[in-house]
Amino acid sequence: MKRQLQGTVISDKMNKTRVVAVNRLKKHSRYKKYYKSTVKFKAHDEKNEYKTGDKIIIEETRPMSKEKRWKIVGKL
Numbered sequence: 743m744k745r746q747l748q749g750t751v752i753s754d755k756m757n758k759t760r761v762v763a764v765n766r767l768k769k770h771s772r773y774k775k776y777y778k779s780t781v782k783f784k785a786h787d788e789k790n791e792y793k794t795g796d797k798i799i800i801e802e803t804r805p806m807s808k809e810k811r812w813k814i815v816g817k818l
Contacts, residue, residue: 745802748818749783754794759810760787762800785812792817 753761762785767776784807785800792798797818805811 746815747783747800747812749798749800751792751794751796751798752782754790754792756784758787758790760785760792760798760814762798762812762814764800783812784810785814786810787814 747764749762749764751760752763762783764781764783766779766781768779769776783800785798786803786806792814799815799818800812801815803811803813806813
């Protein structure tokens with residue numbers, strides 16, 4: 743089973759690649775308070791069909807380039 747994450751496309755300027763922001767709530771170890779954390783991933787989009795603002799699901803895959811290790815599975 744491969745990891746899947748939900749995120750939002752924040753850039754579609756590259757060919758066959760989308761930058762996806764994944765937001766998470768993390769809990770502080772000492773203060774027990776939740777805070778937002780955002781991580782950006784580069785994801786493969788073969789047909790260039792997803793645009794900025796789309797909510798999508800990405801899945802872990804083999805390395806496709808220096809920084810690209812995710813592919814887009816579908817839209818939410």
